Amino acid sequence: MRFFASARGKEKEGGTIILTQGVHHVRLDGGAITLVFALVEGGTADVVYLGARLPEGEDLAALAHSTMRGRHENQADPPPVPGIVPQAGHGWQGSPAASFRHISGEPLHTDLRLISWFHEGSELTCRFADTQANIHLSTHWAIKGSDTVFCDSDGWNENAEPIVLERLASISMPIPRRFADFTAFSGRWAGEMRESRQPIAPNGFARRSAGGKPGFGGGNWLLLHADGGEEVLGFHLASSGDHDTRIECDNIGSADGRAILQIGAAFPDGGEIIKPQGAFGAPPVLFALGQNRSELAHAFHRHARGHVQRGRQNWGPRKVHLNSWEALAFDLSESGLIALAESAAEIGVERFVLDDGWFGGRRNDQSSLGDWFVSAHVFPHGLDPLIQRVHALDMDFGLWVEPEMVSPESDLYRAHPDWCLHLEGRDRPTMRGQLALDLTRQEVRDYLFERLDALLRDHAIAYLKWDHNRDLFPAGARQSDQVSGFYRLLDRLRAAHPDVEIESCSSGGGRIDFSVLSRVQRVWPSDNNDPIERVRIMRAWSQFLPLEVLGNHVGPSPNPITGRQTDMDFRAKVALFGHMGVEADPGAMSEAEREVLKAHIALYKQWREVLHSGDLHFLDHPDPAVYTQIVVGDTSALALAAQTGFSGEFDAAPVRLKGLDPEAHYRVTLLLPWPQKAALYLPNKRHWRDGFSLSGRSLMTQGLALPLTHPETAWLIALEKVSA
Template identity: 50%
Template sequence: MESPQRIDGTAITIVFDALAGAPPSLLHVGGKLPDDEDLHALRLAVRPKRHGSQPDVPDLATIWPQLGRGYLGLPAMALRRGMAALPSNLVLGSGARIADRSAHIELEDLVAGVRVLVDWRIGAGDVIRASATIINAGDTPLAIDRLVSIALPLPGWATYATRFHGHWAGEMHQDTTPIPHGRSGGESRGGRPGFGGANWLIAHNGGFSADHGRAVALHLAWSGDHETVIERDADGAILQMGARYDPGEIILAPGARFTTPDAVLAIVDGGRKEVRRALHTHVRSDVLIGRANWAPRRVHLNSWEALAFDMNEASLMRLASDAAAIGIERFIVDDGWFTGRRDDTTSLGDWTPDSRLFPNGLTPLIDHVTALGMDFGLWVEPEMVSPDSDLYRAHPDWCLHRPGVDRPTQRHQLVLDLAKPEVSDHLFGVLDGLLSVHRIAYLKWDHNRELFPNDGAGHNQTLALYALIDRLRAAHRNVEIESCASGGGRIDCGMLSRCHRVWPSDNNDAIERLRINRAWSLFLPPEVMGNHVGPSPNPITGRMLPMDFRAKVALFGHMGVEADPAAMSDADRATLAAHIACYKQYRDLLHNGTLYEIAFDDAGLFGTLIERDGKALALVARADMATDYNAGPVRFPGLQADRRYIVTFPLAGPKPPNGVAGQLLSGRLLRDTGLVLPLSRPATAWLVAFDQEDEPA
């Protein structure tokens, strides 16, 4: 690779350059260059020049940084043979293939006995999947203490970072700050990505907004622990992302190889709008299995907030009947259905229907649900075991533990060691038995505990989880799976490549969900995000919100209900049923359209518009009291300026918010000038529908 080489997507170009056999650096990461661009001239134009206090031959930040030739930053890998750290001097091998939409770059150090293969592949939405493979070319075992999936020297314009942090029931808080000098980042150590959000990140220029600015958005498609590092010095910034490994966790025998999980990378110009476009396209096209053939997303009712552990066959049948009466299409029995489970202190692992609750098993309940026109779903938490359970008493050695010391619990439970073949085989047998005997269309797969003590078990645990789900899906191809982990504790493209939706948060408070869903929607399309109408007052926040507001917020996602219709007033039940009918009317648009953020200067306002084939539906909602009586006009992005739209207000009742209902307005007016809506009171929400006329304005 003596001259610069490029790979191209539809609208992006990446140009690699290598001098003196070192790992390649990046000359260009951004918009599509002309096909005949002179890459030698590009090298002269943009390659940094040597400055004072540098090695005579500067070792610039590359796509695989390493120590030993004057680079003083964090290396992309840390290796050992025995107890001694293994230094390496990787140089470009002879097998580099860089062309079209992919780059395969071979690096080698024959003295250290190490080869590294770096792969970047451009897929749908111009999203890049990057990974690295390391090969032990020596004659003794090779320990990997650190190995990233991607090392990305950031473009000079990427001086800010938007990061995410959170906690249970308060996921995805968003912070935007200048990238500081020194080292910053985040990691997880609980065996799952966790609530810290460090596996989702956007590096961007100053002034980055809803539809302006350049950005690099990154994600690690991995359901175990991760590490993200941004390191900035006088020469610029480099971002590294990869799985986190404990020392001794990954040891390669001579000749063996190890491949990292993929890092997902989107390079955009056009603000948050383009981040969404790229990543939603990627998830729909390259992550979700069979997405093009999915059936419409059925409206759920989950039994948890309605009954919790106070369930039996009669109460569930009653709840199912009430659910069907308001238009529910899938009835899900949550925690509490299996033997001995009266509270959260017992029985995880004993996945058989409790005969005291279901004297004839689950079949009568399932028959009742299906006779009502709904399909049936079931909650499970297969990775966990209660110390008070038949499974634990029979196999106390099946959980992760340290011999001879106590076994600390979280939520009164321990973690099963899925890497033991006998454990995974047992779990497959139990779940396969449930799905084979019963008409179960849906599993809500929960994960309510951090992984401790893991002692180097995290990587194998994640691979074993993948293998278990893959095995189950192969045996039951029509069963949908939801990934939940105390809400948003394990949301990543590794799980999404095996599941049909995720649970963004255990918090169903509609005001909290406006913020949580807005952050998740930067990366995930709405059809994979469960979004439920919860009870009022909300069991987590205590907030009381009107049904109209709760239901409108729940429309923009995979809609469901987590409340008891019998506990609602007649008016609330009618309101909820009307919104469920509205969701069914618009769900093809909501789940296949392009999502736009409606931007406001007022932090108390939230807005989303989804457009497809000349139709659009928008949600505009206020979370708090307005500062002024009269809110400014709401401007609607995503509409074509040279078209006219009939404007309506679904579910607005007999009094639409202004006199424009049914009027024909130009896309330019709606986009640039907007509509005035009554938005002064908190917990106010409006749906606005746009239907394009046939001819241009």
């Protein structure tokens, strides 16, 4: 339980509390953001300002009064202020921040009033209570060093009997009226994170997942856009479980017509039973403010690099991967894998990852999950000969696992059929031919840890690709506990093997969040390696996640998912902007394709320090099929301009860069190899190959005219600062 102290109008060190007519005003400051709260003891708490950092000495009471509104007809007396804990008892007509019921099933009505708060520096905790219902609820707000704001909620049941918690928002945020639009993300397998921008309207917005993980739709990520400007707020629920996101408007019942954004974990049907004197809580939501979408990305990236990515300073360069799946699938043999490893080493790959099919009787996707023993059929001499050959080729060795799942056709299931998620006496429906193990059970977690620990102790494995390909059903009321079990298993394994890198995959981007990212070094954005799809998918994910954690691979052509044939030059340039890898058989490529791929792997190694530490800027281009971005480091920058469609104009608009020092001069070159067809239309090729000098202001104002007419055209623009 947290310690709370009533402010009672006193000034607290590190912050400002001002008492005006019974209202306390508290200010939280980050480097570039300010939040101002109006606190009414015995009443409500509200956010009356959220925006760019205010000047010192701002009159907070005047600020709050400047946005107050008088009562109009057909409102309550007085009209309710939903604030940071909206509830129905005072006329708010939207969803309450928290709802409860008695164990008998009757509603447990609450009237939560602010009873105390604790404020220090850039942190504020507000404590609410209903002394009749014996419910306490607290909300916590903190601005971290990266200017990212954290918010979560918790509470406890002071009743002598259990109650049922039906929903609890991690954050309830009154949306400042200048934010008139929002961008939500939707998607499906192999088509993650599709943006949809729409107005904040009276019909509101609701998105809820029910598969036991965030899912492909990206409903735990949200953007709010200011009307008539580029200012944007970004929100994220940092949880690997289900989410419940709502935007609700109450233009009649509430005091000022502001919409309320609520984000929290989705509760299972029936709710969660809270024991007498028991605590409950919600996962954190984090949000950041940017004056444009690039600035917002910088805030999220700084937070990820500084506060989420565990031990990031010791990661070293992000090694080029080759994953065996698209090359061999289940057609595995020691000799075939060694041949694949040798062809990978020839083009500069640094880590060889053996994907599915290496264990038990796993010859297809219908058996053996759970039997985490090296297959004697595939590897009659064990894994070591392959690993030794991989090491001799100066590559790390990685392995695919899917620990949370079990195949009905497996030794594990035959021995322990009760270890899967199921409802007694009901069917056990499969998905992808598999069931989900019940990670709420200690014996299940112990078995999985023992098998994974043995693999890592007995073999020189530097990397695990941890997959999760099935939704969690039927889970009943155990979904949140299932996520906690996953965290406990993963944390235990990481503690035992801190030097092993882990990638989180869930049929692609089905489980990507900052909570899992605090436990792994890499996520897999999508199973779709089609470069035309990938530029969109990567742009959406990189709004929130830095490039170094986003796996981005060169796949085969034709693409196994879309069937599209694409040029190697285009595939390789797109894959450069992320954590680069290869998911194809170099030995099956033409000599020309191998040389192009090898050249781009060399470019990735040359530029990865900039790509994985610099500031990412999204560039604007009038052609909607042109994706442009630049990563700017201290003394150099690398930009990508990629045309995915067929331009309506032969002479495409220049590519205007961002993030450069306007007074500095930069040496500009187009990195080789060039796209073959587009290069025919490039004038003065030596000029572009050898480089020329332009000011940052010129590059950002006028830009660079490049041939971007044909589909699958991509250019790499390198900039080196030559003067300041």
